[in-house]
Ligand SMILES: Nc1ncnc2c1ncn2[C@@H]1O[C@H](COP(=O)(O)OP(=O)(O)O)[C@@H](O)[C@H]1O
């Protein structure tokens with residue numbers, strides 16, 4: 249077991265009187281790959297915002313990469329965390345070129361201005377774009393890409409600063425079947441790379457869990473339903489409680505998960 253990357257103790261987040269997260273206890277170690285699964289509105293994005301240091305807990309203690317949130321400069325911490333989310337993608341300037349979108353991540357900025365990049369950065373950006381199958385798109389503008397291409401470029405961007413922690417908020421949302429399968433396979437390959445950072449991937453579809461992810465946290469109404477090693481947590485009972493419907497869960501021989509509702 250590697251060192252501790254995340255430790256949340258009794259974390260509660262309240263907004264306008266509503267508890268978006270309630271008494272979350274959660275520890276993530278270096279070599280783990282976690283999925284956070286829950287229905288729409290469960291608090292998954294809120295949880296990623298806490299561990300991404302964008303949101304302070306209302307109550308409780310959050311330690312990220314050894315630093316206690318609220319007692320440390322988050323601007324020192326953020327470059328150590330890679331984040332890909334729809335909210336971030338919406339803020340990309342429409343004319344931004346793919347190569348610039350990835351390069352600017354080394355300065356934690358969005359939108360290329362007049363920075364100079366050294367050749368080492370350019371080489372790294374090109375390699376990452378290539379790793380996610382987008383080498384042919386390097387000179388294209390971000391707003392001309394397909395949804396699948398955008399998702400892959402965003403992950404390359406999140407990895408540019410060589411983060412110790414990678415956070416992916418619904419990376420397969422909006423993709424067609426081919427796009428989803430391509431992304432899930434790439435993430436599986438990446439998850440199995442021992443040099444890859446610690447990962448937390450948020451989804452509401454068990455079909456999007458890449459093979460090789462080791463742990464799961466199930467979230468409903470801001471509370472943890474179950475958490476721990478994925479093969480213990482991913483049961484039909486736990487998922488039925490998480491989604492509030494009776495369902496059947498299957499795992500194929502290659503390690504992928506499939507769920508469908510019972511007649512109800
Ligand atoms: N700024 C806010 N103020 C009040 N409620 C919010 C705010 N942001 C999100 N919520 C609510 O918090 C709940 C959890 O949201 P979110 O973390 O985005 O869920 P998920 O990502 O699992 O779909 C939702 O019910 C949402 O409507």
Ligand SMILES: [Mg+2]
Nearest residue numbers: 292293294417
């Ligand atoms: Mg969300």
